Amino acid sequence: MSTSAASLYALLHPSPAPPPLIAAPPSDRPPVCGRFAPSPTGSLHFGSLVAALGSLLNARERGGRWLVRIEDLDTPRNAAGAVDSILHDLDRLAMHRDGEVMRQSGRTDAYAEALDTLADEGWTFECGCSRRDLAQGVYPGTCREGLPPGRSARSVRLRVPAGNIGFHDAFQGLMTQSMEKEVGDFVVFRADRVVAYHLAVVVDDAEQGITEVVRGCDLLESTPRQILVQRALGLPTPEYAHLPIAVDANERKLSKQNLARPVAVDPPGAVLVDALEFLGQGPPRDLARAPAAEVISWAIAGWNRTRVPRRRTAPAPGYADDPRLRSCFQ
Numbered sequence: 042m043s044t045s046a047a048s049l050y051a052l053l054h055p056s057p058a059p060p061p062l063i064a065a066p067p068s069d070r071p072p073v074c075g076r077f078a079p080s081p082t083g084s085l086h087f088g089s090l091v092a093a094l095g096s097l098l099n100a101r102e103r104g105g106r107w108l109v110r111i112e113d114l115d116t117p118r119n120a121a122g123a124v125d126s127i128l129h130d131l132d133r134l135a136m137h138r139d140g141e142v143m144r145q146s147g148r149t150d151a152y153a154e155a156l157d158t159l160a161d162e163g164w165t166f167e168c169g170c171s172r173r174d175l176a177q178g179v180y181p182g183t184c185r186e187g188l189p190p191g192r193s194a195r196s197v198r199l200r201v202p203a204g205n206i207g208f209h210d211a212f213q214g215l216m217t218q219s220m221e222k223e224v225g226d227f228v229v230f231r232a233d234r235v236v237a238y239h240l241a242v243v244v245d246d247a248e249q250g251i252t253e254v255v256r257g258c259d260l261l262e263s264t265p266r267q268i269l270v271q272r273a274l275g276l277p278t279p280e281y282a283h284l285p286i287a288v289d290a291n292e293r294k295l296s297k298q299n300l301a302r303p304v305a306v307d308p309p310g311a312v313l314v315d316a317l318e319f320l321g322q323g324p325p326r327d328l329a330r331a332p333a334a335e336v337i338s339w340a341i342a343g344w345n346r347t348r349v350p351r352r353r354t355a356p357a358p359g360y361a362d363d364p365r366l367r368s369c370f371q
């Protein structure tokens with residue numbers, strides 16, 4: 042081949058491009074999706090606002106989606122009007138969700154299917170023990186090899202394997218738990234015929250494509266159970282990030298039970314700034330007078346995961362000036 046023919050050949054058949062110096066992120070990684078999953082036991086209070094805001098900012102800062110799911114399986118604890126009140130407050134605070142609101146009460150078929158899969162694959166067994174039969178602590182395995190004579194099935198438990206389950210929590214670091222020694226075979230279908238939280242939450246996170254679970258530290262210890270259910274069902278494990286729980290002067294979690302005040306969303310800027318302060322984001326105080334949408338825009342642009350306090354509890358504003366609390370947290 043002559044020189045000119047060779048260059049013509051090169052033009053017509055360019056050699057493959059050299060590999061890029063920096064590897065592109067894998068394109069099969071699912072898009073970032075976070076969620077806020079309140080139980081409708083009352084209005085939004087400071088603790089639930091922190092979980093909502095932390096999950097929203099963590100998803101939005103990377104251009105991700107943010108979904109809302111109502112965890113309303115525990116029917117006796119549901120309060121009338123709570124769902125509307127929570128959704129209304131989120132709107133007032135410019136915390137705008139993507140997609141439809143999922144309600145766990147409409148998902149019983151999906152949970153039944155997951156229970157069938159676990160049973161078919163030998164993960165679960167029927168348990169005839171009542172609460173009175175069981176001492177506090179790890180389940181002793183009474184019904185693991187079959188119901189004892191004279192007992193009928195009350196609940197369904199998941200058979201836990203030996204060994205530890207560990208995960209890296211974005212805020213709390215490495216967590217490991219011995220399922221066998223610290224948890225024991227746990228209930229996935231309750232004696233009151235309701236699917237257990239650990240199963241429902243896993244099935245729903247997978248259905249909604251959740252990649253990031255940002256929530257309060259009260260669920261940190263139960264995360265290994267959820268990871269085990271994910272593995273048993275062949276579902277992906279999202280990233281976990283457990284925020285400190287907002288506590289009152291007696292170090293109790295703020296909840297309806299201890300009469301946490303509903304957040305005052307009018308004007309909305311002030312409570313958002315309080316929540317951003319709690320999350321370590323250092324918002325300027327004048328932001329408290331800004332419209333909610335402006336506060337949220339500032340917070341998304343500046344969201345810094347490394348500034349979230351690495352602790353399990355922290356005082357909620359308004360409780361922080363209590364001298365008893367100061368001594369607890371210094």
Ligand SMILES: [Zn+2]
Pocket residue numbers: 167168169170182183184185
């Ligand atoms: Zn039993």
